[in-house]
Amino acid sequence: MKNYISLINNLAQTYNFDLVGISPAQTSKITQLRFEEFLNDNYDAGMNWIREKKEFRKSPKKLWPDAITAIVFGFNYGSSSDSLNDLNKKQLGLIASYARRKDYHDVLKGRLKQIAGKLSSEMNTQVKVFVDTAPLMEKPLAFQAGLGWQGKHTNLVNKKFGSWLLLGTILVAKEIKFNNEHKDNCGSCDKCTQICPTGALDIPYRLDSRKCISYLTIEHKGPISTKLRKLIGNRIFGCDDCLAVCPWNTFAKEAKDLKLYENLKIHLQPLKKWLSFNEKGFREFTSGTPIKRTGYIRIMRNCIIAAGNSNDKNLIEYVKKFLVSKNDVLRGISIWSLRQLMLKKDFDILKNIYFTKEKVKSVKKEWC
Numbered sequence: 001m002k003n004y005i006s007l008i009n010n011l012a013q014t015y016n017f018d019l020v021g022i023s024p025a026q027t028s029k030i031t032q033l034r035f036e037e038f039l040n041d042n043y044d045a046g047m048n049w050i051r052e053k054k055e056f057r058k059s060p061k062k063l064w065p066d067a068i069t070a071i072v073f074g075f076n077y078g079s080s081s082d083s084l085n086d087l088n089k090k091q092l093g094l095i096a097s098y099a100r101r102k103d104y105h106d107v108l109k110g111r112l113k114q115i116a117g118k119l120s121s122e123m124n125t126q127v128k129v130f131v132d133t134a135p136l137m138e139k140p141l142a143f144q145a146g147l148g149w150q151g152k153h154t155n156l157v158n159k160k161f162g163s164w165l166l167l168g169t170i171l172v173a174k175e176i177k178f179n180n181e182h183k184d185n186c187g188s189c190d191k192c193t194q195i196c197p198t199g200a201l202d203i204p205y206r207l208d209s210r211k212c213i214s215y216l217t218i219e220h221k222g223p224i225s226t227k228l229r230k231l232i233g234n235r236i237f238g239c240d241d242c243l244a245v246c247p248w249n250t251f252a253k254e255a256k257d258l259k260l261y262e263n264l265k266i267h268l269q270p271l272k273k274w275l276s277f278n279e280k281g282f283r284e285f286t287s288g289t290p291i292k293r294t295g296y297i298r299i300m301r302n303c304i305i306a307a308g309n310s311n312d313k314n315l316i317e318y319v320k321k322f323l324v325s326k327n328d329v330l331r332g333i334s335i336w337s338l339r340q341l342m343l344k345k346d347f348d349i350l351k352n353i354y355f356t357k358e359k360v361k362s363v364k365k366e367w368c
Contacts, residue, residue: 096238
């Protein structure tokens, strides 16, 4: 078996990846069992696309039967700002670190395709590229490839880069010498499970998506439960709490890659700016970022919740306009937000105007 390790390492370095490792194109029995438990407990929060292709997720070989080896690449996206400190800036919209830049799916996939082309030519074999868009469990493969370990927050942790790693995978129809699995170095530390504001990590190494702010603000399409709204704070896209508190971040460095450099024009912008956007303005402002894909309705819903948590009465007029939105979710959440911001007598005046006009039961309930 020819040694391709040097070639792979050189290509990873050439295309600005910080880590690379090699794993069998097969997940362990333990990983598959944990995945089944995740689904059985409904921790997928109704994300049907996870269940629909669950057999593919269990094993890369189900996804592509010719796959023998998985080459997993890690990319550091360490931030220049302190996400935990940014939670105190209540009038500003907090965005998860990975989304404060160009959409990494596009950037990393482009680079991996170039690497894959060179590998295919040199190794005379078939290859396939994946960046978090296919039913492939990349974090367990990264663990098997020696890039790090899955922490109690379920994300990959590396001694050098902490919890700030993006992953991409090339499946190869040829055997390459595998790396050893990485040791779990979490020990007795439980900072990530303790800091989670909604209790989504009450069981270490298991994430309940139904409570996770990242899921709620990005994937979830409907109203957000009343009991969770206050806990969202000023997070309008994702949540970094469990990642940011990890002690291994002590050694992490800020990402320097120009293609994925932080766009400070989108991070920590005033909520009044976000709430001023119409749909066209929103698409233009978020163009090229993962935020655009989540869509205007969900982001406005999140911003309205953040406004309600801001204690900033200057935002009342910005939220009021959503009382006449054509979207039920936005009308409903704006009522909750205004209740937090307004004096009761002023809120009751609004209620007298809009309550009888509202025809949707779930929205009407928000007034009560």
